[in-house]
Amino acid sequence: MYLWGLSLLPYLGSIRIKRLVHALGSESAAFHATQRQLQTTLGMNSNHARAIIDARSAMDIEKKWHDLNATEGMEIVTWLDTDYPYRLQQIADPPPVIYCQGDLACVQGPTVAIVGRRRASNRGLGWARRLGRELAQAGLTVVSGLALGIDTAAHEGSLMTGKTAAVLGTGLDVNYPKRNRQLAKDIAHSGVLITPFPPGTPPLRGNFPARNRVISGLSVGVIVVEAGKRSGALITASMALDQDRDVYAVPGDPLDSGAAGPNRLIQEGAKLIRGAEDVLDEMRLARQLPLPTLEGFPGEEAGKAVGPLGDLLSHLGEPLHVDELALRTGLSVSKVNSSLLRLQLIGLVEELSAGVFQRVS
């Protein structure tokens, strides 16, 4: 409780809290530190120390703690607790307290982060979704930041086949970004939402680097899919390096602005990723990606993609628009559309976006 109280006070980050607790012997003592103690142990100026004392006396910590714990579905985990993610524990400045909703245990196993820009291209989104799906299927928990674009695609992909963890830059009760409200619910249901920020924290600019630190901290490796020259994803990648994590990058066309980030990372030594297998190989995990079959689907011979369906599948190794597909296979658009829908229902093909389809893995 006192550690949690400390995390709410101004000017106290995880490093200062650690020092204070160490110097004064206990969390309770640290929480109740006098102005003098604050100034001498932390070398603070008197204004800051004063502010801390004021904030502390304005706070009814016991009532607040009680109320918060009564909140349905939310768990508060401090670094003293055993279920605090051990990987996060190892970084230099872990958040003293995390708030989570869902199954926190899923970040204790093998994890990988997928990050990238918000305004991503079709290809980038397709990549993120596919990596998410395949890595989750191989048993990894996919960590990302619930932002729009690549993050969303990675979460969506991994939700299809496995677990995913979303690290927020806001309080758990703040719905941000608004469009991902449903996604957040789904993740809380079959994965976990994690945030280092107390309930009610709005999406402030300054929160996001801290969130990125948690994303990389929770993960064994970080995959950057698409990122501009100054994308937040690159901050995550550099934090991952500081935290001694692996950094992977999906290369792109040098003329494409979204490729500037990952290509730069590769130049600086990040591992180039051509597909989920590369990540799994690197992490020395078994590759185990069973394919859905046509079995039991109406109108098909058991287990075989024959005739036009098979023909379509053979062309869909790369993302193609419906029109282009009709042109290449010589089938009518009507036939192509109806076949694609059926393949989509079986799960052999996915719509990357706007009429562009691709074969699943």
Place this chain on the structure above:
Amino acid sequence: MFAVVKSATVLGVDGFLVDVEVDLARGLPGFEIVGLPGVAVRESRQRVRAALKNSGYGFPLKRLTVNLAPSDLRKAGSAFDLAIALGILAADGILEATKVQDVLLVGELSLDGSVRGVPGVLPMIIAAAGRGISRALVPADNEREAALVPDVHTSIISSLQEAITTLESGGQGRRPRPVNYSMEPAEETDLQDVKGQSSAKRALEIAAAGGHNLLLLGPPGCGKTMLARCLPGILPPLSLDESIEVARIYSVASQGSTPLRISRSRPFRSPHHSSTIAGMIGGGSWPRPGEVTLAHRGVLFLDEAGEFRRSVLDVLRQPLEDGVVSLVRHGYSVAYPSRCQLVMAANPCPCGFLGSNTKECHCSSQEIAAYRRRLSGPLLDRIDLQVWMGPLEKTDYLEPGEPSALARERVLRAWESMKSLNGAPLPMTKEAVTVLESAIERFGLSARVVAKVQRVAGTIAALHDSDCVGLEHMAEALSYRLSL
């Protein structure tokens, strides 16, 4: 010293007969019009006086009262001029009263005695026919409308003098030339001029066959507008009754920039996105039909649908649903028909390049969300089919397209086979049901979407000359479902 002649006015798209009663009494010379006349009607006093004088007839130096009956119906416009002038002549004994009796008289007078055309002549003649009036005099400007109603012997006139001679002779006078309905669509765009976009063309064909509302999404320059303009060209022609229904609307609206439309091809209206509510559904203190009525039995095309004001899109909802716009004004209301097919074209985001591989999108996520909301709220419920159009590929320019005529033949066949069903849905095969069920589960389709998909699947089955909705038809219908 009293005479009654017949004229007519228009409310909504319906004509109403009006008795013009003229009384000449002794007393101080004066000229009064009673019976709820609008401003233009009251001003007809000046026009009638001058026209009579300049046609060589004197203006009676008597106390003159004109009553427009039924007197509780509001009357607007200048169409009563001719009736008032001839009524005065009849009351004055210059014209034999029996010769003007039961003749519909419509026209605006100019000061020199010539007769000008007025809007709404077609519904007026139709109303006259309904009331058993067999003769009419209408301005030569309205000749084409006059020819559409064979039950009424209509003579066309271009001056007050000609009207008098025609009436006095009791003969036919000048008869309007018969109208040949043009079968050609007014839009010149043919499907074979639209390059690539085969799936969008297919969706257009399905929309045409089933009268489905369509949404085209795609980056700028991919051919959305051009494709939409092809729709009238592949729709079946209007029936004779329908084309008169349409001509009637255009007759009422024929003022300024909207010319009369007598054609068997379906109207295509494409209002600019700055249009106002009154422009879209009709309005004004004397209501005039709006775009949705001008598109009756045809196509209402909203280009750049995301740029329309939200309130404007909102008001379209009810007319599209009910097929009629009711406008209520103080003391009366009018109903305009509005049974049209809606086609909307929109960019996927304000700049248009969202999700494109070739160009980068510069919109913020808030902008995109706001743009989508504007589209999705009001009208998306009415959309049955949606297609995403990609940017053109190099190969698309070389591919020879199929001309509209071929698509039109298929649409006509499907249209007729569906007509023979009388609205009863085609039976679904077991496989079609299975696909639909798994799609409901996989994509989380709402009941509304499912109903639309079933309708579209029925149309596709009809296009394929099938007597039941099969697996292929259902799967294709599902691929055009709304996903925006």
